[in-house]
Amino acid sequence: MTITETAPPTINTLVEADPHELDTSANVRDDVDITDDPVFIESVATHGVLQAISAVRRADGTLAVIDGQRRTLAAREAGLTSIPVLVREETAEDKAATIERITAQVVSNDHRTDLTRGQRMSAVSQLLDLGMTVPTVAKKLALRTDYTEQAARAGRSANARRRVDDGQLSLEGAALLADLEAVGEREPWVAEAIENILDRDYGIVWPLEKLRRRIGERADASDAAADYTARGFALLRDEPSTNTGQWFSLADLRTAGGDAVPADTPEQAPHLWHVHVHTPGLIWIDKKTREELDESEIDFDTEDDAEAEPDEGTVHFDSVEQTRKWHFEFFLHRDHLADTGLAVAPTVAALIAGEEEDQDSDDGLTAAQRAAARAEAEHVEAQRAERRKVKALNRAGATATDLRRSFLTGLLAGKSAPKNATKWMIGTLAVHGDVFTEHKCSERYAEIMNTPLTSAADKAENATAARAEVLLLARVLTAFEARLTGTQDAKDYWRFSAKHYRGMVGIDRYLTFLADAGHTLTPVEQAAIGNISVDDAYAAVSDD
Structure with a gap:
């Protein structure tokens, strides 16, 4: 805040301050509409604020209006940038x-x-x-x-x-x-x-939830790339397209002699290169060897049982842990290409040049070779585009899971279940009664209900009939939530539209019930039950 002192500091000091920077929120009622008094605003615009505003200076330096809210608001409306304010330091009193x-x-x-x-x-x-x-x-x-x-x-x-x-x-x-x-x-x-x-x-x-998750992911990526950025690499937030001639990966380039570029080339001149950091998600690793393990190599039934013997060919759950795996890929912007002494690979050059330049090209390729090179480059770019699509949809799936579980917590905290909940449970369990065998059933129940599954019977014993129905509904819905996201809390349930992906039968019934109960289905959930295509979901969730 820019304040011009007009008198030596005393108990009360007269200052000139911008009315837009004064805090007028001391009164709880903040709905004063000064535009209802245009005569007063005109007077302030013509003559200024004739009686100084009274304010206290808080510890953080802000000025809080004690007397003169209407004068301050009128000054703002009149476009004044400086008004007189009588200031004293805020006291405990x-x-x-x-x-x-x-x-x-x-x-x-x-x-x-x-x-x-x-x-x-x-x-x-x-x-x-x-x-x-x-x-x-x-x-x-x-x-x-x-x-x-x-x-x-x-x-x-x-x-x-x-x-x-x-x-x-x-x-x-x-x-x-x-x-x-x-x-x-x-x-x-x-x-x-x-x-x-x-x-x-x-x-x-x-989109607010999506932005929140994006902020966290960017912070995690910055931390993961800290060693690289400290050495001079620039951090590239999103994987770039490499078929326009703006960006090149190591595979897109060749040495002066036409050979593949060595993997350590970026390390020789980090200030010329960008590093893109991305993660496929959480992985299981051995606590001692730090080696990655497949989920099939872990006996999850040994969890919380130190004395249990794992099945043959598997390891005890207590010997593993989850961690986030990071991938690092290097890209070069075309503005730095000449500084590296590298050249663009013929396949990439053919793709960038386009078919209209085939006749004039001096890349040494025949028309057939050039067409094959272009097809290969387009295939590589298509693979990268598919990776970007999967990452965006998985990110959206994680955000949707947060929103859905928050909705479940609120829904299942109620005194009564939604209308026709019992009919839905009977019809659904008649077909999908095996849902209670999902590995993460108890964990999802405890997470969403904030109480262990083992306490459900006691809670039902002391509950009203209506609340007992809610507890039964909680058992069913959290079991389907466990089925939807699997043992790894997966984000890719948008693939369910392919039918029975990951054994996720009944998921369409589950998500439709939530929608009927008031949950707004996100694009990935809409895609999961076939309301929209996966491509439409991708278009809806893609970040700018």
Whole structure:
């Protein structure tokens, strides 16, 4: 904030400040519409703010308006960039008084239901900013602790508060938006992505979740590539196309003598090369040897049983662990090609040149050889394009799993099951009763219900008939969730449209039931049950 001091610092200091940078949120009610008073705005535009705004300076340097909210808003509307503000340092007494005022406004307005949900969220954020803890705020305002924690995050975002009031976002979605906006303050690409998402009129939770996962993946990739970037390699976030002449992989290039490029060539001049980092996902490795193991080499039945003997040809579950596997691939931009002394391979050159230049080409190839070279290059590019497609769909599958399980947790926390749930269970289990044999059944139940499967009988014993039906539904739905994602928590269930992929029978019934219960199916889930094609799903989830 740019502030011009006009007097020596005293208890009260008169400063000139930009009205857009003043915090006017001290009052819980933030729906003052100054445009309803055009005469006042015109007066401020003509004469300026004649009576100084009163404000306190917080510890972080921001100025919080104590008296003069309407004058500040009018100055903003009039386009003023500087107004007089009488400032004093915030004291403990000021904080206590603000806490008391906000609390009183929330409690009294709650009885009259005058406050919007967004305004309550803002109040929670303000109280935490004043130094109160989540449990204290929850107790003082008679709120659940989990609600208070999410409201505190969401309340810091005007976009989130507005979309909660409009019914476009749940509290959880609003908290996610606020968290992403905080990242966007440091990462311009995130801010731009959020802006594009918010331009949509509906369905913004899915792309927000996708963006959240993308941020995490980029951070993981940066960490994985840290050794390379420290040596001078530039990090390439997405695998580039190599059939346009812009980028070249090692396989696309040749030495001056026409030989294949040695694998260690990029290490000789890292400042000329980009490294692309990607992961096929989690793998199992032996804890001692660190060697990769196939899932078939592990006896999963020995989990949590140290004395159990694994089946012949397999290893005990306790001797393995999961880790993320990373692949590193090097690419050269055409601007650096001359600096390396390398040449483009004839196959790639033929593809780049295009058929219209066949007659004038001096690459030493016959027309038939050139056509074969082009076909081979196109085949290689098609394989790379397929890899990009699979990675994008798998990434979307992981995001969809997060959203679906969050929906399940909320659905199964209810006092009663959706209409016709029992009929659906009877019809489904008559055909797919073996779903309870899925390896991860108990883990999925415990994860989604936040309680072990072994406690289900006791909970049903003390539950109402309606709640007992919910517990039965939880057993069925979490078993299908285990079938959908498999033992490895797989993301590729979008392949189910090929029918019975990975033994995923009944998945169409499962996802359709969730949709009928209120879950918005994501593109990968739509593809899994055949509502849309895999190509359409890819088009919907592809990142820019």
